[in-house]
Amino acid sequence: MPDLLLELFSEEIPARMQVQASKDLERLIVGALSDRGFLFEAARGFAGPRRLTLAISGLPAKQPDVSEEKKARVSARPKKPSKVFSNRPASRSTNARSAPTRRASFTSR
Numbered sequence: 001m002p003d004l005l006l007e008l009f010s011e012e013i014p015a016r017m018q019v020q021a022s023k024d025l026e027r028l029i030v031g032a033l034s035d036r037g038f039l040f041e042a043a044r045g046f047a048g049p050r051r052l053t054l055a056i057s058g059l060p061a062k063q064p065d066v067s068e069e070k071k072a073r074v075s076a077r078p079k080k081p082s083k084v085f086s087n088r089p090a091s092r093s094t095n096a097r098s099a100p101t102r103r104a105s106f107t108s109r
Helices: 015-035 081-086
Strands: 004-009 042-047 051-057 097-100 105-108
Touching: 004 015, 015 042, 015 051
Parallel strands: none
Antiparallel strands: 004 051, 042 051, 097 105
16 A cells, blocks of 8 residues: 655744644644545654654555536626726726716726
8 A cells, every 4th residue: 555755844934833733734634635535544743843744654556536516606696897897996096087888987097
């Protein structure tokens, strides 16, 4: 069974915070793998002065294919472009002039 070794260079994290960062990394990665259905035997986090490491052992060589369908949420009627652009700060300039058309009035500089 394959193993995964994830090592992150973390020079900017203070040394006293490395141990907690390693625990957080392990918790987040293990949680994300479990949520997505990846099975493994063990996971262990390590911390050094400039590195965070996570070793995951017992990953299967191949996972079953997963297909997922997501549909977009139908939103309310979209705003008219004239209303969207009329709220911009640039259109409230003192040099702006309005030009009416058959459907809407537009502001230009």
